[in-house]
Amino acid sequence: MKVLIVGSGGREHAIAMAxxxxxxxxxxxxxxxxxxxxxxxxxxxxxxxxFDKLIAFAxxxxxxxxxxxxxxxLVGGIVDAFEAEGLKVFGPRKNAAILExxxxxxxxxxxxxNIPTAGYETFDDPKKAVAYLETAKMPIVLKADGLAxxxxxxxxxxxxxxxxxxxxxxxxxxxxxxxxxxxxxxxxTGREVSVLSFVDGxxxxxxxxxxxxxxxxxxxxxxxxxxxxxxSPSPFYTDEVDAFCxxxxxxxxxxxxxxxxxPFTGVIFFGLMLTPEGPxxxxxxxxxxxxEAQVVLPRMKNDIIDVMEACVEGRLDQIDLQFEDNACxxxxxxxxxxxxxxxxxxxxxxxxxxEGKDDYFCYHAGTAFNDKGEIVTNGGRxxxxxxxxxxxxxxxxxxxxxxxxxxFENKYMRHDIGxxxxxx
Ligand code: AMP
Ligand code: GLY
Numbered sequence: 001m002k003v004l005i006v007g008s009g010g011r012e013h014a015i016a017m018a019x020x021x022x023x024x025x026x027x028x029x030x031x032x033x034x035x036x037x038x039x040x041x042x043x044x045x046x047x048x049x050x051f052d053k054l055i056a057f058a059x060x061x062x063x064x065x066x067x068x069x070x071x072x073x074l075v076g077g078i079v080d081a082f083e084a085e086g087l088k089v090f091g092p093r094k095n096a097a098i099l100e101x102x103x104x105x106x107x108x109x110x111x112x113x114n115i116p117t118a119g120y121e122t123f124d125d126p127k128k129a130v131a132y133l134e135t136a137k138m139p140i141v142l143k144a145d146g147l148a149x150x151x152x153x154x155x156x157x158x159x160x161x162x163x164x165x166x167x168x169x170x171x172x173x174x175x176x177x178x179x180x181x182x183x184x185x186x187x188x189t190g191r192e193v194s195v196l197s198f199v200d201g202x203x204x205x206x207x208x209x210x211x212x213x214x215x216x217x218x219x220x221x222x223x224x225x226x227x228x229x230x231x232s233p234s235p236f237y238t239d240e241v242d243a244f245c246x247x248x249x250x251x252x253x254x255x256x257x258x259x260x261x262x263p264f265t266g267v268i269f270f271g272l273m274l275t276p277e278g279p280x281x282x283x284x285x286x287x288x289x290x291x292e293a294q295v296v297l298p299r300m301k302n303d304i305i306d307v308m309e310a311c312v313e314g315r316l317d318q319i320d321l322q323f324e325d326n327a328c329x330x331x332x333x334x335x336x337x338x339x340x341x342x343x344x345x346x347x348x349x350x351x352x353x354x355e356g357k358d359d360y361f362c363y364h365a366g367t368a369f370n371d372k373g374e375i376v377t378n379g380g381r382x383x384x385x386x387x388x389x390x391x392x393x394x395x396x397x398x399x400x401x402x403x404x405x406x407x408f409e410n411k412y413m414r415h416d417i418g419x420x421x422x423x424x
Contacts, residue, residue: 003305004058005030005041006048006078007069010384011290012363015069016040017361018297018304025305029061035375036383048073051081058087065090067308069293071147073284074266075101075256086383090308092286096257096264100286104145105185113256115249116280118273119186126170133162141185145171146178153224155187190275191420192282193234193241194292196305197250198269200316201263204254206246208299208323209237210292211420216339217418225339226381229331229417231392232295235424236274245272245279253284265311293385295328296364328400329418330386332365336412338380345370346377346409353405360402361386377408392421406412 003025005012013036019025031054033043046053048070066082068074077094080195091097098105110117118141123129133140141164143378144152152175156162169179173224194209210232216222229377249270257264268291269285288296297304301322310316347370354362363386366379383406389397396418403413 001064001305002027002029002061004028004054004061004063004066005033005037006054006073007068008032008037008048009032009069009290010381011288011293012069013037013040013363013365013384014293014297015067015288015304018300019067022303022305024303025079029057029063031057034214034364035360035367035369043363048078051078055082055085055087056079058082059085064088065305065309067091069287071097071100071285071287075147084164088312090266090312091123092264092266095262096266098262098287099257099264099268099284101282102148102181103143104181106284107183107185109253109256109260110281112142113252113259115252115256116254116278118188118280118282121184122181123170123184124181126166129166129170129184130163131183133159133166135161137186138162138185139187140171141187142166143183143185144175144178145173145183147183148175148178152178174290188273188275188280188282190273191236193237193274194230194273194289195237195245195270195272196288196292196296197268198310198311198316198319198321199264199266199268200314201265202254202258202314202323203316204250204268205316205319206242206250206323207296207321208232209234210295211236212289212292213414213417216414223339224336227291227332228334228414229329229384230291230295231329231396231418231421232292232299232326233327235392235421239371240275245270246294249279249281280284290365291330291332291363291384294330294361294386298328298361298386298388299324299326319416324388326388326390327392327395328386328388329382329392329395330363330402331399331413331417332381333383333385333403333406333408334381334412335366335377335379336410342380344376344378347374348377348382348406348408350406351375354402360386361396362402362406377410382408382411382414392418396421
C-alpha cells in the first residue's frame with residue numbers, strides 16, 4: 001500500500017521509520033518532510049496546512065492511508081477534509097483535536113467528568129484575570145488557551161510576574177490568538193511523565209511511558225522548548241501509577257469525548273504530573289509527542305499500520321499492542337540559541353556512522369539539503385540522537401556516545417538527559 005505522512009520533524013521521521021518496517025507498505029510519501037525523512041520517503045513540497053493540495057496529491061497518487069503527525073493541521077480540521085473526499089486518514093477530527101487545541105476545553109472536560117487535574121479558572125478579560133490573581137496563591141500557572149508550540153505556559157512566582165504574564169498573553173498577544181482566552185491554573189509539584197496511547201473512538205491502548213526534558217538548559221534551567229531529549233520507559237511510571245491512571249484518567253477521557261459527541265480517533269498524549277495526591281493531567285495532546293515518538297516507536301513490536309488502521313476502523317480491541325522489554329534514550333542536538341534565535345545552513349557531518357546499526361537512530365528534526373546537495377541545519381532542533389539498550393543506563397550511554405559522531409557548527413545539547421534514571 002501507499003502511505004502519506006504529513007509533517008516535517010523528528011516525530012514524523014520516527015513515524016516514517018516505523019511505517020518503513022511494515023511489510024504491507026511499498027511506497028511512502030512525506031509532505032513536506034526533511035532531508036532525513038528522504039531516506040524512507042519521497043518528500044513532496046506541500047505544506048502541512050495546504051489541505052487542498054494534500055488532498056489533490058493523495059488522489060493523484062492513489063494514497064491508501066494518510067498519517068497526520070502535527071498538531072496544527074489536526075486542530076485545523078485536516079482529517080475532516082480528507083474524510084469528506086473518501087480518503088482514509090489517521091488522526092482526530094477537528095471536533096476531537098480540540099482536546100489539544102483549547103486548554104479551556106480540556107480543563108472544562110476534566111472538571112465535568114471528574115478527571116484529576118489542577119484547579120483552574122478561565123478568563124477572556126485581562127482585568128478580571130488580574131483581579132483573580134490578586135487573591136490567588138503563588139506560584140501560579142498561566143496558559144494561553146490555544147496552540148502555542150508548547151511555549152504558551154508561564155509559571156509565575158509572584159503577583160508582579162503573574163500580572164506581567166497576563167499582559168504578555170492577553171494584551172501583547174505574545175502567543176497570537178492563542179491568548180484571547182487564558183487558563184489560570186494551580187501550581188502542582190511532582191515528576192512529569194508522558195504517556196502515549198492509541199484510541200479508536202471507544203477503546204484505548206496505552207503505549208510505553210516516557211519522560212521529556214522541556215527546558216533548554218542542564219538542570220532544567222532556561223526557557224521551555226519543544227523538548228531537548230527523553231527516555232522510555234519512565235521508571236517512575238509504576239504499576240500503581242498505571243492502575244490509577246487506567247481507573248481515573250485514560251478510559252475516562254475517551255468516554256468523556258464520546259459522551260460529548262466528539263469521539264476521539266488517533267493518538268492521545270497524556271502529560272501527567274505525579275503529585276503527592278496522585279497522578280493528575282497537566283495537558284492533553286492530540287498526536288504523538290516530539291520527541292516522545294522517537295523513543296516509544298522503536299520499542300513497539302506491532303506493525304504500526306495494523307494498529308493505526310484498527311484505530312480508524314474502530315477495532316482497536318482486537319489488537320494485542322506489545323513493546324520490547326528494553327529502553328530507549330533520545331538526546332536532541334539543537335542549534336545554539338534555540339528556542340530564541342539561531343543560525344541555520346551549517347553542513348552536518350557523521351551520518352555514515354549510523355548506517356547498518358539497528359540500535360542507533362539519527363532522527364532528523366530540522367535539516368534540509370543545500371544547493372550542493374549537502375545536509376545542513378534548518379531549524380532549532382536539528383537531530384534526535386537515539387539509542388536502544390537492555391536498560392536505561394546502557395541506552396543513555398549509547399545515545400551520548402553517538403552524539404559525538406555528529407558534528408556541525410553551533411551544535412548544542414543538554415548533557416543531563418536521563419539524569420533522573422539515577423534517582424529511580
Ligand atoms: P503544558 O504545555 O501544559 O504541558 O505545560 C508545559 C510545562 O509547564 C509542563 O510540562 C510543566 O512542566 C509545566 N506546567 C504546566 N502546568 C503546570 C502546573 N499546573 N503546575 C506546575 N507546572 C506546570
Ligand atoms: N514533547 C512534548 C510535545 O510533543 O508536546
